[in-house]
Amino acid sequence: MADGGSNYAVENLKVQVAACTRLLNNEGILGYSGHVSARLPDGQSLLIQSFDASRSDLTPEELFIVDLDGNILERPSDARPVNEVEIHPEVMRARSDVNAVLHFHPGIATLSTMVEGLDLVPMKNHAYRWASGISTHPESWRINTA
Numbered sequence: 829m830a831d832g833g834s835n836y837a838v839e840n841l842k843v844q845v846a847a848c849t850r851l852l853n854n855e856g857i858l859g860y861s862g863h864v865s866a867r868l869p870d871g872q873s874l875l876i877q878s879f880d881a882s883r884s885d886l887t888p889e890e891l892f893i894v895d896l897d898g899n900i901l902e903r904p905s906d907a908r909p910v911n912e913v914e915i916h917p918e919v920m921r922a923r924s925d926v927n928a929v930l931h932f933h934p935g936i937a938t939l940s941t942m943v944e945g946l947d948l949v950p951m952k953n954h955a956y957r958w959a960s961g962i963s964t965h966p967e968s969w970r971i972n973t974a
Contacts, residue, residue: 837869842888845875852930853883862932865916871924872896876916878907896921 845866852858860883865876873895877883881890881904892909893902896917900909916929 834869838875838893839888841866841868841875842891845877845891846886846888848928849877849883849886852932857934858883858930858932862930863910863912864931865920865929867920867927868893873901874916874920876910876913878904879910880907 845864849858849864852862852864858864862883863877865874867874873893875891876894877886878890878892890904890907892900892904892907892913894900894909894913894917898914898917903909910931912931915931919929920926
């Protein structure tokens with residue numbers, strides 16, 4: 829096992845990430861292309877599922893251990909990591925207080941990626957924080973680099 833902390837703590841987190849993924853899938857929040865990660869006790873690595881693992885019946889054995897540089901430390905058989913694996917370690921590197929990341933595709937955000945050439949306008953009373961504009965990623969179909 830990679831040096832991610834005590835075996836018990838890591839195994840417990842694996843169960844939690846798998847259960848969280850299954851629950852979010854069951855609730856219709858997490859679809860076929862979303863994923864959950866959790867920081868390991870060492871603070872320098874995380875758990876994340878494989879690309880091909882089903883979100884509806886993910887098991888703890890199907891999780892990768894990845895360091896904060898995106899290097900795979902442990903992998904399930906010949907599975908491959910999710911395409912957007914870089915999002916998770918980058919968030920955790922930038923924010924030591926963040927211990928879990930959920931990447932998913934909510935309908936309204938996905939809809940916003942289809943408005944080429946239009947400015948997104950904040951429409952809610954708490955949206956004042958975006959008064960200067962809502963930033964968008966130039967390649968909305970995938971974020972796969974640090």
